[in-house]
Amino acid sequence: MAEEVLSTMRTVRSFACEKRELKRFEGLLSSTLNVNRKRALAYMGYTWNNEFSDNAILVAVLFYGGHLVMSGKMEKEELITFLLYQMQLGENLYNLSYVMSGLMEAVGASRKVFALMSREPHFQLDGTQKPLVNGNILFESVSFTYPSRPNNPVLSDLTLNIKAGETVALVGPSGGGKSSIVSLIEHFYEPSDGTVTLDGVPIKDINHVYYHQKIALVAQEPILYDGSVRHNILYGCDFATEDDMLNASKMANVHDFVSELEKGYDTNCGEKGVQMSGGQKQRIAIARALVRNPAVLILDEATSALDTESESLVQQALSRCAQERTVIIIAHRLSTIEKADKIAVIVKGRLVQTGTHTDLMNETDGMYYSLVSRQLLNAKVGDE
Ligand SMILES: Nc1ncnc2c1ncn2[C@@H]1O[C@H](COP(=O)(O)OP(=O)(O)OP(=O)(O)O)[C@@H](O)[C@H]1O
16 A cells, blocks of 8 residues: 555645545554454463463473382483473474464465466467568457456447558547557457457467567557666667667657757656656657557557647657558547548447548538537637
């Protein structure tokens, strides 16, 4: 709990929840204290019992042994020998109980570790194929349900063909399943039904490392690591040169702001990128995706944290690099996807419309038309 709260300190402070979190922490500490108190009591009982039995046995042995010696049934040397053996045995049993309690503690703690170690993943990343990638992605009658919510189907019988070199935008109401489509393309999950293929090869059969060199994702919430800007851009891309990194940075509009920093590309981004602004994080994440020169580029709300000027610069850069590759864009601001080759409207896990912006705007009773009209209306009301 302490780790979670410390790493989200800004949220805690901005909602003035310090005292509440402190209380929660105290609550957890006092339950730990209760367990420790019980343990101390049990240990005290055990030690008293042990010492009492030890002394009781000694008294009994001395009493009965003394009686045997005095009545001539036993030699006094034999009694002393017996006493010495008995004391040694007692000590060893005492030590054995210590070892046993340590052992029991270790068994309790290791149960979780072994459960994790023997956990079988839902699917193996054991694909071996390394096909030549052009960037055709095909969803064939795909249905999908998250394993944690088996009764909540997210995609139903979805067929979507994304041709190589096309820029395809996924739009639709929030919660419709757009990011889930991206998760399936990224092979974070496997569909419950149907197949997802890249250039005709089911993605589960493609080598994991090879596949992710060809497909790059800029996620909704870009995650940066504690390390330099260079380290973050080149993450998992050992084959890229310094020039590749500079090119990608220029394309993603990172170069200008990094050049103004004292340490340039060696500037630290901080844990989870906390020392960068939201827009800078997104641009670094875009550079990280571009540096590997992917055949398929996925942008999940990738420019949502940018101001209008940076957004248009990044959009220009993205449309420049979109010419040579397949691009899949999810954007809520529909103005950013007007130029896409194809727009797929996803509602409640189903594909309800596909076509270009012009085609879909002609279908005045369609979902896309109403989404665009609503956004235009909101923008107008905002302006007024
Ligand atoms: N990891 C998860 N586990 C269980 N259910 C999830 C998970 N991620 C998303 N969902 C559910 O799947 C449905 C589709 O979510 P998804 O994120 O794909 O929608 P979306 O169209 O991308 O939404 P948005 O536009 O708001 O990002 C939602 O009902 C959501 O609650």
